[in-house]
Amino acid sequence: MRRSLSQYLTVTGTYWGFTLSDGALRILVLFHFFKLGYSPFTLALLFLMYEVAGIIANLGGGWLATRFGIPRMLLLGIATQILGLLFLSCLDPTFGPFLSVIWVVVAQGIAGLAKDITKTASKSAIKVVKIDEGEGLFRWVAWFTGSKNVMKGVGFLLGGVMLTTMGFRGGLWLMAGLLGLLAVLVVFTLPSKLGAGVSSRTIKELFSKSSAVNTIALARIFLFGARDTWFVVALPVFLYANGWSFWEVGGFLALWTMLYGLVQGVAPAIIRITNASAISRSGTVGWAVALALALIGISVCMIVEMGVPVLITGLLVFGVFFAINSSLHSFLIVAYAGSKKAAEDIGFYYAANAAGRLAGTFLSGFLYHQGGLLACLAGSALFLVITALMVARLPKLKNISS
16 A cells, blocks of 8 residues: 555656646746747637647557556656657747647647647556445545646646746746656656556557446546646637636636635545445436536626626636536546556547647637627537436446446
């Protein structure tokens, strides 16, 4: 148990450091190119390759982690992020607009690969080190996931601080150096073959044979598609159009993300789970329905024009419900994943997560262009209803074979 806890803490600390750099990088890119005159929709397009790369990284990362071990995948993710940061730092102000966009899109693709390789390896480690099962496992997963999102919110703030104090290129170099120190930590503290097993030999095998994993993965697509349909483009553009400053918009996104992470971390205490079947069916469906109702309520407030303060309050409430749903889903995939191929199952699941973010990012710009923030909220509510229907099909945990 003591050794497992030490490995868990090492993986968690490594993932924290990586997540800080990931959040800071997004703000560095967003703020830097906003100051250069890029439109909000163009800024969103810069991040599409990030999500596409995430789908590829999750599928391939899970297979590689099973074949070569989780620590090696952590090192690969960190090294890839360092490469992306250094590549982006080579962006020359004399480049024309077209070349600059291509350069950033490629850099974001590299960052997307790095992020999801690291995430798949890190979350797979929770299953592999076998700290606890049942509700105890849920607590470990919830704390891991919640603390990661708090770190991402802190990363948003750090990105703004670095851009102000040391500039775009200086911030990139600092993060690359700190990630190098994390790589040294992984090399000297984790056994190289942790999580290694018999990997799938064909692409068909890579797609999970477990109906439970397939179902929760499909639900994840719609859950995160629902969030990003209003979060990525629509809300920042809407707030800016309503007189918010650049820093106020960025600050709210950081606050929302940190609140989301904090609630994720204490989700088990909120839910008071007493048995596994309550997680997989009635409990999880109930929280999904509550999330959809919260968003419908926000939409009604928008229709009757109750103002931006009411919208912001509603979105914070939505963040609480979303955090609980996300925490439940993160626990379920770890619980459903087979121990022998946990990394592959979890990688498949988070490929679905990235697919949801990709769909949400695109729909955020498209729906906002067609009908404003209200259209984005309506599309998000539809996705959440589908999420609840998918979760209702999950089997009881006791019926899952390893």
